[in-house]
Amino acid sequence: MTRSRRLEGLFAPVLTPFRDDLSPDAGRFAGHCRRLLDDGCNGLVLFGTTGEANSLAADERIALLEAVVAAGIDPARLLVGTGLCALPETVRLTAHATGLGCAGVLMLPPFFYKGMSDDGLYRAYAEVIERVGDDRLRVYLYHIPKVSGVAVTFGLIERLVASYEAAVVGIKDSSGDWDNTRGLLERFPEFTVFPGNEMDMLEALRRGAAGCITATANINAAGLRRLYDNWRTADAEALQDAASSVRRAAQTQPMIPGLKEVVARVSGDAGWLNVRPPFVGLSEAQSGELFASLEEAGFIHFRAAA
Numbered sequence: 001m002t003r004s005r006r007l008e009g010l011f012a013p014v015l016t017p018f019r020d021d022l023s024p025d026a027g028r029f030a031g032h033c034r035r036l037l038d039d040g041c042n043g044l045v046l047f048g049t050t051g052e053a054n055s056l057a058a059d060e061r062i063a064l065l066e067a068v069v070a071a072g073i074d075p076a077r078l079l080v081g082t083g084l085c086a087l088p089e090t091v092r093l094t095a096h097a098t099g100l101g102c103a104g105v106l107m108l109p110p111f112f113y114k115g116m117s118d119d120g121l122y123r124a125y126a127e128v129i130e131r132v133g134d135d136r137l138r139v140y141l142y143h144i145p146k147v148s149g150v151a152v153t154f155g156l157i158e159r160l161v162a163s164y165e166a167a168v169v170g171i172k173d174s175s176g177d178w179d180n181t182r183g184l185l186e187r188f189p190e191f192t193v194f195p196g197n198e199m200d201m202l203e204a205l206r207r208g209a210a211g212c213i214t215a216t217a218n219i220n221a222a223g224l225r226r227l228y229d230n231w232r233t234a235d236a237e238a239l240q241d242a243a244s245s246v247r248r249a250a251q252t253q254p255m256i257p258g259l260k261e262v263v264a265r266v267s268g269d270a271g272w273l274n275v276r277p278p279f280v281g282l283s284e285a286q287s288g289e290l291f292a293s294l295e296e297a298g299f300i301h302f303r304a305a306a
Helices: 026-039 058-070 087-099 118-132 154-163 178-187 198-206 217-229 236-250 255-267 284-296
Strands: 009-013 043-046 078-081 104-107 139-143 168-173 192-195 211-213
Touching: 009 217, 026 043, 026 058, 026 217, 043 058, 058 078, 058 087, 078 087, 087 104, 087 118, 104 168, 118 139, 118 154, 154 168, 154 178, 168 178, 178 192, 178 198, 192 198, 198 211, 198 217, 198 236, 211 217, 217 236, 217 255, 236 255, 236 284, 255 284
Parallel strands: 009 043, 009 211, 043 078, 078 104, 104 139, 139 168, 168 192, 192 211
Antiparallel strands: none
16 A cells, blocks of 8 residues: 555444443444445444443454454455554554554554653554564554543654654544644645544545544444535535534534444444443433434434344
């Protein structure tokens, strides 16, 4: 893969279903992945923030990834979250995903220790790349400082690209800061930049973004794909407004349990309501408020799953 063959399009950071005993449900997971692709996602992110990744053990991630690939989903459409605090586990997960032929890995910096210098973060990424030692490796940096507490700075990106241009190819910017996203697009025009939600998707695409990786693609893939496919048309502003309305409605309640509420209703499968601690499910009142907000936003994708 070269930079001219970069990933593009709408990607969903896939929700992770759990059984009543809180073990991951590989069958539901693979089925949801298939539905998201059928509904319009160009690709999928497994084990991101929305997928409760940091509540999953490394062995659980490996088993779920293998189940998805065994279900017939093309690994070339998958980005796999592999960034953990423990270096050996990050290396193990990254090598596993790369060996399966996944399009790339979405890699958090080690996030437990705060206030680390760019020198330390550079060493962390470099160690993973060197230890994996696979020319197929494609790393997409994951910048979500409000959650991780650790920023991926422009200076760090420059150093990593200078040393590992073939391997470090992109970033998911979940800063929620449009100035940061715009700065990435302006300063790194050859880099693959995915904004982390759709509120600025149209403007980001106009400035050269590769697409969008957004949690609400779990419930609104069709609407977001219409925006992605038509961002150069006269309909683009209306499509952006519609997508933003759904996002604002989804954000009225805690996002992960809220999205699982919607998937449970769409699929008719109450098993989707399970979340791992420290998350808790929505109360009856919260659930009612969420669906009222979504309906007010014009969201009508409450269909039964095929």
